[in-house]
Amino acid sequence: MLDPAELRKTLGCFLTGVTVITTQNAAGERRGFTANSFTSVSLTPPLVLVCLSEKASSFEAFSEADHFAVNVLSENQKDISALFASKQQDKFASLTTSTTAGSPILEGTSAWLACSTHQKVDCGDHIILIGKVEALGRSDAAPLGFYSGNYFTFRQEREAIDASHEASGIVGGIFEKDGNILLIRRDGTYSLPTGQTLGExxxxxxxxxxxxxxxxxxxxxxxxxxxxxxxxxxxxxxxYRGRITSFATPADSGFVLVPITSIPWDAIKSLNQRTMLTRYLRERTESRFGIYVGTAAGGAIKSLAVGAA
Ligand SMILES: Cc1cc2nc3c(=O)[nH]c(=O)nc-3n(C[C@H](O)[C@H](O)[C@H](O)COP(=O)(O)O)c2cc1C
Structure with a gap:
């Protein structure tokens, strides 16, 4: 028997975008849910699919609908993703939408596809909704990404990577293994591991x-x-932040794995590293990581990833 938590984590390694699937019935009632199971299926005819859980409250509405739209969320629409992943009654109340081929189209997305329902397939605890694309549109807005249970935006990551290439200073890492952080111990002081480049x-x-x-x-x-x-x-x-995949260092190498609950704060000399580690531990518990740009004294955290609902 597969461990469901392991299955979730493993599937989470597959990086996706985030969509909101919408529909509207004859009475004008609008329904929608957040989905990352969206996939393109065929070009001729133009078919796409999305999987909807039978536990979703909108299950009946989408099972009966003869049309739906796929709204590909942009990087500024994390709130909309959270809204449509919630059980809120009228998810559309505060949103501006238009209607194409009978389905609500959200504003500010990266792209949208209005579909007629081509086929419905009951499959396990989900239904696969296969749509035939009737109309579509796209914008320059960068898409929202989803990976390992976190949202992230490609643009900020790109900017950070570009900046890291330009930087001629040090490259360091916060590397974690089973609740321990990798530090270097030297003469009673501790620091994060650093080098001159990443050198991947x-x-x-x-x-x-x-x-x-x-x-x-x-x-x-x-x-x-x-x-x-x-x-x-x-x-x-x-x-960078990352994970330790193998740790076989001699006892005298200076590298130590320190439990996150007993970081020797006073012995970490760099204020920058102390500040960074403090933020890391906070964001780690919230599954919410950002990129900090600035100095130890001041700067801005650009939100990179927010824990999913
Ligand atoms: C990023 C993300 C992706 C999701 N993908 C799916 C999906 O592909 N299929 C699905 O049924 N639920 C998915 N969900 C969960 C639904 O959005 C959530 O269960 C929602 O409450 C369904 O709305 P409803 O109960 O009003 O129908 C996803 C949630 C998030 C945050």
Whole structure:
């Protein structure tokens, strides 16, 4: 028997966009739900599909509908995703919509496809709604992404990565393994691991990847976490967050795994790293990660990912 939690986590590794599926019945009643199970099926004829849980309160409405629309959410529409993933009564009350081929089309999306219901397939605890695309539209708005239970936006990630390439300062990482953070202990002080570049692909002796690899530590990087100037340093430091995939370091390497509940705050000398770790631990419990751009003294957290409803 498969563990449902493991199944969810594994499926969450598949990066998707976020859509809101909408419909309207003859009485003018509008229904909608958030979905990331949207998939293109065929070009000729133009078919798409989405899977709807039989537990959804809109299940009956969509099972009976002969049309529906797929609204591909843009990066500014996390609130709309949360709204349509909720059980709120009238989800459309505060929204501006138009109607195409009988279905509500939301404003400000990256794209939309108005469909006639082509086929419905009962499948496990979901129904597959296959739609024939009757009309469509798209905009320049960057799409909203969904990965591992978190929202994220490609634009901010892109900007952060571009900035990290321009930065000539240090590259560091907050790497986690089973509730422990990787730190370096030297003469009674602690710091996050750093290198001169990330060096993910090319061999560079002073890159973060090579330094860790040499110490017997393999990591996988998730996202940029912070771009901040080190105290008194004009160069930007770029910190990634990621996970430790293998930890086989000699006892005298200086690398230690410290439980997140007993971080030696007073022994971490860099204010920048202390601030960053504090934010990391806070955002970690909320499943909400952002990118910090600035210095330890001041800057802005650009929201990168918000825990899903
Ligand atoms: C990002 C995201 C993706 C989702 N994808 C689906 C999906 O593909 N199919 C589905 O049935 N529910 C999906 N859900 C959950 C529904 O949106 C949620 O159950 C909602 O309450 C359904 O609305 P309703 O009960 O008013 O019908 C998703 C939720 C989120 C946040």
């Amino acid at each position: 692909k090319n061999f560079e002796p002073k890159s973060l990847f090579e330094i860790l690899k040499k110490a017997g530590i393999d990591v996988s990087v998730d996202f940029v976490f912070s771009i901040a100037h080190e105290d008194g340093d004009h160069r930007a430091g770029v910190y």
